[in-house]
Amino acid sequence: MELVEARLTVLVDNASTFIDGRITEYGFSMLIEARLDNGDSTLILMDTGQTGRPLLHNLELEGVSPKEIDYLVFSHRHSDHTGGLRRFLEARKGKPVPVIAHTSLFEPSFAIVNDRLYEIGMPISREEAEKLGARFILTSRPLNIVPGVTFSGEVPSRWGPRHTKLVYRVSDDGGLIEDDMRDDAFLALTIGSEAYIITGCGHAGVENILGYAAEITGKKIAGLMGGLHLYGITKDREEEIIESLRQHPLKILAGMHCTGPFIQKRLRDEFPKAYKLIMTGGKIRLPL
Numbered sequence: 001m002e003l004v005e006a007r008l009t010v011l012v013d014n015a016s017t018f019i020d021g022r023i024t025e026y027g028f029s030m031l032i033e034a035r036l037d038n039g040d041s042t043l044i045l046m047d048t049g050q051t052g053r054p055l056l057h058n059l060e061l062e063g064v065s066p067k068e069i070d071y072l073v074f075s076h077r078h079s080d081h082t083g084g085l086r087r088f089l090e091a092r093k094g095k096p097v098p099v100i101a102h103t104s105l106f107e108p109s110f111a112i113v114n115d116r117l118y119e120i121g122m123p124i125s126r127e128e129a130e131k132l133g134a135r136f137i138l139t140s141r142p143l144n145i146v147p148g149v150t151f152s153g154e155v156p157s158r159w160g161p162r163h164t165k166l167v168y169r170v171s172d173d174g175g176l177i178e179d180d181m182r183d184d185a186f187l188a189l190t191i192g193s194e195a196y197i198i199t200g201c202g203h204a205g206v207e208n209i210l211g212y213a214a215e216i217t218g219k220k221i222a223g224l225m226g227g228l229h230l231y232g233i234t235k236d237r238e239e240e241i242i243e244s245l246r247q248h249p250l251k252i253l254a255g256m257h258c259t260g261p262f263i264q265k266r267l268r269d270e271f272p273k274a275y276k277l278i279m280t281g282g283k284i285r286l287p288l
């Protein structure tokens with residue numbers, strides 16, 4: 001069996017045009033309808049936003065019940081992606097759902113902003129989530145969810161730096177150290193000879209994500225969509241990123257969520273054909 005079409009809908013992004021009553025918050029969530037060549041269709045939810053309110057509201061506007069979601073995938077453990085888990089599970093009224101994520105999903109996570117410490121990890125415990133119907137499948141290795149839809153697992157740092165500004169974790173001796181975000185994963189959608197990549201925050205770094213995506217799919221990377229966490233990067237780093245994006249035949253490049261406004265403009269200027277500005281309520285139909 002093969003994936004022949006994927007229909008993506010952005011359910012939560014930092015920005016919204018408020019088209020048709022959609023609401024949003026700082027965070028990310030994407031609905032993916034994967035259609036196979038045998039006519040089967042699977043609904044995969046990637047991330048849940050920060051509170052679950054815009055997620056459930058916008059899902060309803062799509063005419064999709066939370067109970068219809070076949071798989072939930074978490075890109076990483078930050079609460080602007082995982083914070084909606086409780087409301088999502090409650091809305092399913094106990095119907096079990098497989099939840100796919102990296103093995104570090106429940107590891108505590110912190111941010112230091114303006115000298116203040118914030119806890120930004122998964123806001124509910126594994127036990128609580130399981131009581132509400134979550135069935136966790138935690139892996140650091142790539143995992144095929146349905147034909148053509150692959151969860152990357154841990155992305156190695158073999159191609160470039162990671163984007164982990166201001167985020168911290170607890171070290172083995174109990175102190176706070178910079179978090180390399182090894183839990184940051186992506187989804188690869190493989191259709192024909194092409195792969196399209198969806199990121200949550202892209203903490204693993206653009207080069208690593210694209211390099212690993214090409215390695216695990218064995219395909220040309222035709223799309224990169226989602227958060228890229230490029231706030232406040234240096235000019236040199238910006239040049240490196242543009243150069244690395246040029247190495248792939250991208251038909252779509254859509255920075256969302258935490259990508260950052262200045263780099264968005266640069267991406268639009270450098271990739272005028274591939275660049276798409278997509279926010280809450282936006283839809284993408286693959287392949288292009």
Ligand SMILES: [Fe+2]
Nearest residue numbers: 078080201258
């Ligand atoms: Fe994020």
Ligand SMILES: [Fe+2]
Nearest residue numbers: 076078201203
């Ligand atoms: Fe993040």
